[in-house]
Amino acid sequence: MKKTVFLGALTVAGLAAGAAAAATLDDVKARGKLNCGVATGVPGFAAPDANGEWAGFDVSVCRAVAAAIFGDPKAVEFVPTTGKTRFTALASGEIDMLARNTTWTFSRDVDLKFEFVGVNYYDGQGFIAPKALGVSSAKELDGATVCIQTGTTTELNLADFFRINNISYEPVPIETNAEAQQQYLAGACDTYTTDASGLAASRSTFETPSDHVILPEIISKEPLGPLVRHGDSEWADIVRWSFNAMVAAEEYGVTSANVEEMASAAGDNPEVNRLLGTEGNLGEMLGLDAGWAKNIIASVGNYGEVFDSTIGESTPIGLARGLNAQWTNGGLLYAPPFR
Amino acid sequence: MTTISDPPAESFKLSMLIYDTRYRSMTIQVVALIGFMLLVGFLVNNTAQNLATSGKTVSFGFLANPAGYDINQTLIDYNNQHSHFRASFVGLLNTLLVAVLGCITATVIGVIIGVLRLSPNWLIAKLTAVYVEMFRNVPVLLWIVFSMAILIETLPAPRDFRGEDPAATMNLFDSVAVTNRGVYVPEALFSRSLGDVHLFGNSPIRFDISLDLVLILAVLIASIFGIRAVRTRADAQQEKTGVRPKTWYLTLGILVVPLLVVLVALGFHLGYPELKGFNFSGGTYLRNSLIALWLALSLYTAAFIAENVRAGILAISKGQTEAAAALGLRSNRIMSLVILPQAMRVIIPPLISQYLNLTKNSSLAIAVGYMDLTGTLMGITLNQTGKELETLLLGMLVYLIISLSISTLMNWYNNRVKLVER
Numbered sequence: 001m002k003k004t005v006f007l008g009a010l011t012v013a014g015l016a017a018g019a020a021a022a023a024t025l026d027d028v029k030a031r032g033k034l035n036c037g038v039a040t041g042v043p044g045f046a047a048p049d050a051n052g053e054w055a056g057f058d059v060s061v062c063r064a065v066a067a068a069i070f071g072d073p074k075a076v077e078f079v080p081t082t083g084k085t086r087f088t089a090l091a092s093g094e095i096d097m098l099a100r101n102t103t104w105t106f107s108r109d110v111d112l113k114f115e116f117v118g119v120n121y122y123d124g125q126g127f128i129a130p131k132a133l134g135v136s137s138a139k140e141l142d143g144a145t146v147c148i149q150t151g152t153t154t155e156l157n158l159a160d161f162f163r164i165n166n167i168s169y170e171p172v173p174i175e176t177n178a179e180a181q182q183q184y185l186a187g188a189c190d191t192y193t194t195d196a197s198g199l200a201a202s203r204s205t206f207e208t209p210s211d212h213v214i215l216p217e218i219i220s221k222e223p224l225g226p227l228v229r230h231g232d233s234e235w236a237d238i239v240r241w242s243f244n245a246m247v248a249a250e251e252y253g254v255t256s257a258n259v260e261e262m263a264s265a266a267g268d269n270p271e272v273n274r275l276l277g278t279e280g281n282l283g284e285m286l287g288l289d290a291g292w293a294k295n296i297i298a299s300v301g302n303y304g305e306v307f308d309s310t311i312g313e314s315t316p317i318g319l320a321r322g323l324n325a326q327w328t329n330g331g332l333l334y335a336p337p338f339r
Numbered sequence: 340m341t342t343i344s345d346p347p348a349e350s351f352k353l354s355m356l357i358y359d360t361r362y363r364s365m366t367i368q369v370v371a372l373i374g375f376m377l378l379v380g381f382l383v384n385n386t387a388q389n390l391a392t393s394g395k396t397v398s399f400g401f402l403a404n405p406a407g408y409d410i411n412q413t414l415i416d417y418n419n420q421h422s423h424f425r426a427s428f429v430g431l432l433n434t435l436l437v438a439v440l441g442c443i444t445a446t447v448i449g450v451i452i453g454v455l456r457l458s459p460n461w462l463i464a465k466l467t468a469v470y471v472e473m474f475r476n477v478p479v480l481l482w483i484v485f486s487m488a489i490l491i492e493t494l495p496a497p498r499d500f501r502g503e504d505p506a507a508t509m510n511l512f513d514s515v516a517v518t519n520r521g522v523y524v525p526e527a528l529f530s531r532s533l534g535d536v537h538l539f540g541n542s543p544i545r546f547d548i549s550l551d552l553v554l555i556l557a558v559l560i561a562s563i564f565g566i567r568a569v570r571t572r573a574d575a576q577q578e579k580t581g582v583r584p585k586t587w588y589l590t591l592g593i594l595v596v597p598l599l600v601v602l603v604a605l606g607f608h609l610g611y612p613e614l615k616g617f618n619f620s621g622g623t624y625l626r627n628s629l630i631a632l633w634l635a636l637s638l639y640t641a642a643f644i645a646e647n648v649r650a651g652i653l654a655i656s657k658g659q660t661e662a663a664a665a666l667g668l669r670s671n672r673i674m675s676l677v678i679l680p681q682a683m684r685v686i687i688p689p690l691i692s693q694y695l696n697l698t699k700n701s702s703l704a705i706a707v708g709y710m711d712l713t714g715t716l717m718g719i720t721l722n723q724t725g726k727e728l729e730t731l732l733l734g735m736l737v738y739l740i741i742s743l744s745i746s747t748l749m750n751w752y753n754n755r756v757k758l759v760e761r
Contacts, residue, residue, distance in 0.1 A: 084722055091393065091727075112725035113393050133498070133617075144617040145520055150705070150714070151722035156407045159419040170618065171409045172520075172628075173708040173719075187496030188519050188627070190617045230394060 024096055024228070024235035025069070025287055033075040036062035037095035040080040040176050044201045044310050044317040045101055054078045057310040061099040061120055061226050061243055064300045068242045068292040073299040082175055084151035087112055090229060097239050099226040101195060103153045113230040117240035120225050120303075122323040122332050124218035125157050126196035128203060131213050133190060138217035142167040147180045147189035149173075154194050157220040177202065191215075195222050197311065197319055204316035238286055245293040247335040248275055249302035251326050256301040263294040275338045282338060303333065390728070399733075401724045402427070408719050410710045412626055415546040423720045424543040430715030431737060437632055437711065438698040438741070444637040445697060446690075449644025454674065456649050467645070474642035480703050482639050487631035487707040494519040500614050509612075516612050516619050521626040523612035523619045530606030551605055558597050565593040628709035632701065640697045647689045651682035684757045691749040695742050702738070712737060 028034050038046035038058055046056040054062075054076075063073035079095050090098045091113070101123070102108075104116040127146075129135045138161070148155055150173035162169050172189050174180040181202050184192040192199070196218060203209045226243060228236045249255070252272050254262055259276070266278040273279035277290035286292065300306065307324065311317045325331025356366045390397065406426040409419050414432045417425060456467040474482070495507035497518050509516045516523040533550035569589050577583040612622030655678050663673040704711040705718055712734060721730040 084718060087722065087725060088727060091725075107723075107725075113395060142616065143620070150708070150719055155409075155719065156723065159407055159409045162409075163419065169409075171411050173411075173705075173710060173714065175705060175708075183491060186491045186519060187498065188491045231392065 024232045025238060028069060028096055032070075033077050034062060034066045034069065034097070035077045035079055035095045036065070037079045037081045037086055037089050037098040037100055038062065039100045040082055040178070042101065042177055042198055042201050043205050044315060044319075045197070046078075046099075055310070057121065057306060058099040058101060058226075060300050060306045060310065061239075062097070064246055064296045065097065065239055065242045067295040067299045068238065068245075068286075068288055071289070071291070071295045071299075082151070083149045084175065087114070090114065090227070093229075096235070097226055097228045101198065101224045102227060103195075104223045104225050104227075105153060108227075114227045115230055115233075115236045116225050116227045117236055118225050118243050119223040119332075120243060121197060121223075123195040123197045123222040123224050125154050125193060125220040125222055126199050126218055127191045127193045127215040128184070128199045128212055129191040129215060131211050135191075135213075135215065138215045138219065139165055139167065141169060141191060143169065144190040145170040145172055145188070147172045147174055147184050147192040149177065149180060149194055150175060152194070153220070153222065158193055161219045181205070195224065197224075197317075200319050201311070201317045204318070234287065238288065241286060242292075242296060244335040245275060245296050245338075246300070246303040246306065247326075247333050248338060249293070249297045250304040250333075251328065251335060254297055254302060255305060256298055259294055259297040263291065271338055280339075386728070397728060399729055401720075401726055401729070404724075406720065407723065410715065412629065412710060422543055423716075423724070426720060427712065427716035427733075428544050430710055430712040433709065434698075434701055434704075434711040434713075435741070437629060437636065437701050437704065437709070440633050441636040441640065441697045441701065442694050444633070445640040445644055445693070448637060448641035449693075450648050452641060452645035453648025454652070456645060457652055471642045471645050474639050475646070479635060479639045479700050480706060482635040483632055483703055483706050486635045487627060490627045490631055491519045496520070497614065497618050500619075514609070514611050516614075516622075518619070519627065520618070521624055522630065523622040523624055525609040525611050526621070526623040528608050528610045530608065532605065554605070555598070555601060558601050562594050562597055566590050569593065626709075628704070628707045631707050632704050632709050636697050636700055639700070640693050643693050643696070644690060647686050647693065648682070650689075651686035652678055654685045655681050680756075684753070687749065687753045687756065691746055691753070694745050694749065698741055698745060699738065 036059075038054065038056075041047045042056070042058075044056055046054065046058045049055045059078070062076050062078065066075045067073040069075075079089060081089050081095070081098070081100055086098055086100055086102065087108075089095050099120075101121070103123075104119060108114055109116055127138045127141070129141075135141065141162075146158065146169050148158055148171055155171075155173075158169075158171065172183065174183060177194070177198065180192055180194075183189055185206065192202070194202075196214065199214050203212050203214070206212060226239055228239055248271070249259075252269060252275070254272060254276070262272060263276040263278060266273045270279060274282055276294050277283050277292070281290065283290040283292045289295075301309070304326075307321065308314060311319045313320060321329070321331060323332050325333065327334040356362050402424040403422050405420050406423045407419050408426070410417060410426060410429050412433055413429050414436065415429060417429045452467045452470060455463050456471065458464050458467075494517055497516075497520060499506040500508065500516065500518075507518075514525050529551050533554065535547035535549050536553075537545060537547055539545040569586050573584055573586050610621045612619040612624075615621075659677055659681065660673055663677040664670075668676065701711060702713040705714045708714075710718075716737075717730050717734040721727055724730075
């Protein structure tokens with residue numbers, strides 16, 4: 001019996017640690033599609049639409065990388081992951097990259113051996129509570145029952161917040177966002193805590209969103225971004241610059257509407273020319289076509305377009321750009337130069 | 340004139356390893372063993388290599404680091420500054436709690452259902468058959484999630500108890516509050532408590548034992564021995580005179596009086612739950628996660644135990660029932676005095692594996708957010724530290740130890756009740 005258990009353990013370990021080899025790009029090209037880990041369903045960020053097609057803010061990062069590699073944003077196999085399973089899925093090679101509102105932290109970057117390639121959403125942890133509860137600040141939550149997704153940084157932030165403020169709470173650990181919403185709506189917990197963007201997304205799906213209030217306290221920094229495994233920097237470069245291309249495109253006014261025209265011939269702005277491949281050989285350096293960035297912007301759009309169509313103020317989720325505006329507009333988005 | 344000469348000494352040829360039946364089985368075993376070792380070697384090597392490639396080392400040092408997360412149900416004192424080891428220990432105790440509770444209720448329900456399934460009453464027999472088939476043939480995970488959903492969706496939230504004309508009220512003279520977060524029942528308090536005894540000093544597995552509880556248990560056990568003595572004396576008198584003396588008042592007295600004395604001496608009183616702020620406070624809080632898991636595991640395993648019990652009873656020949664009936668025993672006494680004691684030796688071996696199943700199935704607890712060993716060590720700790728290999732190995736080792744302990748205990752019991760053959 002001991003032997004069986006030992007063998008089982010080693011098999012698990014072998015699977016978990018396997019396939020950490022380099023040359024992810026070759027694997028992806030051979031496979032013909034990108035395996036991208038996303039959330040199990042957060043409206044606006046990653047959720048299947050009415051036709052069963054995955055759509056959302058995080059999903060578009062996967063689509064951008066697929067567009068850069070294959071010229072086809074649909075060449076993606078989406079793998080839904082929970083807060084608990086996501087890292088194992090990435091470490092084991094089940095997915096090539098993870099774009100699942102994952103917070104960039106020191107230990108995940110260094111100790112878990114992952115590489116965060118950027119921040120696609122600057123977020124912070126907040127609380128949502130029913131208006132009827134009459135709570136106006138998170139510090140009034142003494143003794144409250146708090147629903148929380150297990151295996152996330154929010155769990156640790158929550159513990160710290162309540163300890164520092166010397167108030168008590170009752171955590172209810174839950175696996176997925178959907179279950180958490182269900183428990184929160186049934187009143188099994190007084191408040192639900194996760195990233196403020198996620199709360200806004202969840203609230204948009206409630207029957208009467210106006211009955212729920214997001215408390216003003218933001219108790220943590222949550223830079224969310226896509227990540228890849230350690231050990232294949234070339235692959236990390238592709239994901240990083242695919243995302244940067246979307247940010248830079250917005251800064252330079254390249255949109256899905258005008259990208260074809262701008263890419264047809266070299267224009268006045270050398271930065272745009274290099275981005276769109278009409279000048280220099282940036283694509284070749286990445287191991288991709290010259291038109292890699294053009295493909296991203298033509299099929300997925302620039303950062304601003306994606307933001308507006310998935311989670312922006314015109315959508316039910318209604319998030320303002322806030323910290324996620326371009327640096328030229330007082331935000332934190334700042335793509336390094338394309339040269 | 341025949342000379343019996345020794346047969347020529349057989350020289351060993353390599354082909355005999357395959358064609359000679361004396362060696363063949365040995366050869367096969369050796370080959371199988373080598374193959375097995377190669378497989379193990381490959382797996383170990385592969386794991387080590389992959390760990391090296393991804394730059395990870397195997398170490399258990401993380402267990403001493405602060406866990407950083409909170410656990411709602413803790414049987415021992417714990418906060419988020421305690422170590423991962425401590426958090427895992429809290430989870431282990433939660434696993435044991437639900438396993439013990441589940442095994443007890445599953446046995447009780449299982450025995451009742453198993454006996455009723457053999458009832459001559461058509462309706463009862465069919466209803467229990469429906470119960471068994473329904474629970475046995477649906478995955479236990481669904482029953483766990485289903486129980487939780489029912490508890491959450493049908494019961495009132497604590498805020499419904501508030502206000503002038505509340506939508507929900509407490510039960511049993513305002514002493515029990517049934518909410519969709521859990522059930523609050525009155526707790527036992529002692530105004531002249533003897534305090535706790537601290538075990539294991541400052542180690543991560545330290546815990547406290549209430550001396551009040553120890554004292555009450557000791558008194559109860561002493562009472563039971565007293566009642567036994569009374570019964571033995573009554574038996575002796577019955578043997579001698581043929582008349583059994585009345586003992587019920589003595590039995591009752593031995594059971595109740597010392598207990599009452601102890602309770603009064605300790606200043607026993609009940610603490611009632613009260614709605615304070617967001618939740619009830621005071622009283623003992625049975626969380627929905629525990630109730631749902633406990634209920635689902637018990638009902639599910641009880642269906643299997645019922646079948647074991649039925650098989651055990653059917654294994655006893657009908658002659659036993661008829662002989663007992665001929666002696667003038669009533670049917671419930673036939674069952675409890677004649678049939679069940681004999682059926683036990685058929686029931687117990689499969690019962691062991693049902694207990695093991697229940698304990699292992701309790702690892703589905705995370706489906707309802709019950710923080711057991713899987714939820715703490717192999718859940719949050721794994722996720723926060725990224726030590727998949729270490730936490731999973733540790734977790735498997737712990738489950739292995741629990742399971743082996745249960746089987747040892749049950750095998751010991753089985754040896755005691757099994758038929759002594761001469």
